[in-house]
Amino acid sequence: MRALTLGLSLLLIAGAGRALAADAENGEALAKRWCTGCHVVSDQQRKGTDMAPSFAAIASQANFNEEKLAFFLLEPHPKMSNMALSRGETKDLAAYIAQQKHHH
């Protein structure tokens, strides 16, 4: 019975942690939905536009910062009427982009 209770509380803690932490997988889904028109968002994507940097390039900038990126994404850039991301969504996107940092 004790072990069961312990197991259950661990499960609850893990679940709560997941709700707070950024979810890069959700970020990927959001990126594929909102960002592929202009950015190359993964190395599977062949074509974006010349104007917008790829996510790998963004993540690899020397001054890259995941929190700043999430903040930047709260405002649509080039002004786009149909893109309004929630705080959670911007964090997920930032986590997804951060994963694409080049490892040297």
Ligand code: HEC
């Ligand atoms: C309509 C085209 C368009 C869409 C859609 C778009 N972007 Fe961009 N993005 C650009 C352009 C162009 C730039 C470069 C010029 C600028 O900073 O405004 C840019 C710049 C950025 C930068 C800053 C790069 C840097 O370090 O200066 C980030 C981060 C970014 N985009 C993320 C995203 C994400 C995440 C999405 C999807 C939620 C997205 N963009 C959707 C066109 C777009």
